[in-house]
Amino acid sequence: MSNAAAPGVTSRAQPISMDPDAAWQQVLARDPTAEFVYAVSTTGIFCRPACSSRRPLRANTRFFFTADAAMAAGFRPCRVCRPTAPQRNPLCRLREHIERNLERPIRLAELARIVRLSPFTVQRLFTREMGVSPLAYQRALRAGLFRAELKRGSAVTDAIYAAGFGSASGAYGAQQLGMTPAQFARGGKGERIRHCAARSPFGWVIVGATERGLCWLSLASTKAEAEATLQAEFPAARLCRDGSLQRLVKSALDSVQEAGDPGRTADPGELDLRGTAFQLRVWDALRRIPRGETRTYSQLAREMGMPKSTRAVARACATNRVALLVPCHRVVGASGSLTGYRWGLERKRQILDAERV
Numbered sequence: 051m052s053n054a055a056a057p058g059v060t061s062r063a064q065p066i067s068m069d070p071d072a073a074w075q076q077v078l079a080r081d082p083t084a085e086f087v088y089a090v091s092t093t094g095i096f097c098r099p100a101c102s103s104r105r106p107l108r109a110n111t112r113f114f115f116t117a118d119a120a121m122a123a124g125f126r127p128c129r130v131c132r133p134t135a136p137q138r139n140p141l142c143r144l145r146e147h148i149e150r151n152l153e154r155p156i157r158l159a160e161l162a163r164i165v166r167l168s169p170f171t172v173q174r175l176f177t178r179e180m181g182v183s184p185l186a187y188q189r190a191l192r193a194g195l196f197r198a199e200l201k202r203g204s205a206v207t208d209a210i211y212a213a214g215f216g217s218a219s220g221a222y223g224a225q226q227l228g229m230t231p232a233q234f235a236r237g238g239k240g241e242r243i244r245h246c247a248a249r250s251p252f253g254w255v256i257v258g259a260t261e262r263g264l265c266w267l268s269l270a271s272t273k274a275e276a277e278a279t280l281q282a283e284f285p286a287a288r289l290c291r292d293g294s295l296q297r298l299v300k301s302a303l304d305s306v307q308e309a310g311d312p313g314r315t316a317d318p319g320e321l322d323l324r325g326t327a328f329q330l331r332v333w334d335a336l337r338r339i340p341r342g343e344t345r346t347y348s349q350l351a352r353e354m355g356m357p358k359s360t361r362a363v364a365r366a367c368a369t370n371r372v373a374l375l376v377p378c379h380r381v382v383g384a385s386g387s388l389t390g391y392r393w394g395l396e397r398k399r400q401i402l403d404a405e406r407v
């Protein structure tokens with residue numbers, strides 16, 4: 051089988067024409083997501099559609115896919131919108147600026163200057179893409195980071211203690227998957243984590259994945275809150291969106307929703323679970339609890355051959371980072387009560403109800 055491209059032809063589809071009416075509408079709207087430039091024959095200058103300059107007459111306007119093409123046609127780049135400078139997605143720049151300056155409130159006017167758009171456009175663009183305003187996003191992140199700080203204060207010693215090791219070096223020696231508890235407590239420094247959020251019957255679901263596999267799945271009420279949970283857990287990681295992870299969201303939801311036909315459940319692929327040897331054993335035991343069933347913490351400890359470790363088992367369940375796929379929701383109190391759930395007791399009830407169908 052050979053479908054090699056002919057010399058000089060790239061395999062990527064090249065745009066061959068542009069709809070000038072649609073492009074003109076984007077120019078009029080100063081659409082910051084437009085990926086072309088427009089040139090004005092009366093001034094000899096070309097701009098990005100988002101440029102704050104006065105709109106030209108339609109009759110004097112030409113459209114080009116790239117700045118190079120506009121220059122080849124004899125136009126000069128505008129000094130306001132700098133169409134030859136590499137452009138990054140304005141939404142990414144806005145989020146990055148907010149995330150880098152969490153210690154202080156950031157006004158809309160400041161964000162507007164960064165992306166050279168009006169405050170109104172920033173507010174509209176951000177809210178359209180993120181589901182919340184820039185200010186609400188800031189607040190969610192600040193709250194998330196604060197909780198993470200509290201959590202990290204004791205996370206390392208807890209993890210080592212729960213693992214039953216007498217010293218830090220012992221715990222690190224038993225580490226199976228590269229990242230030590232201490233490294234993890236530094237929030238995934240040096241890691242690149244792709245993520246994707248989607249609505250579900252249990253609220254917003256967000257998945258995070260390293261190169262090795264799924265490392266985070268949490269549930270939240272809003273998209274911003276979901277993204278804040280990831281940010282809070284991995285504050286030092288490089289986070290980037292990836293819509294292709296949508297399939298992981300789906301397979302996670304299938305794992306609790308398609309009762310009676312587990313064969314149809316999509317393969318979630320690899321999980322990148324990081325923890326002490328003990329935590330990994332507990333999470334593995336959780337994955338063996340069939341859908342539609344529950345265990346108590348002491349039952350789970352017994353099944354693991356460690357009947358005296360009920361409390362440590364409970365603690366390991368509480369530190370699960372991959373909801374649904376590592377089904378910590380299937381562990382309940384001895385009296386049948388729901389006990390705790392990292393992502394909300396009401397959600398735990400909903401998930402268990404869905405699995406009982």
Ligand SMILES: [Zn+2]
Nearest residue numbers: 097101128131
């Ligand atoms: Zn311009």
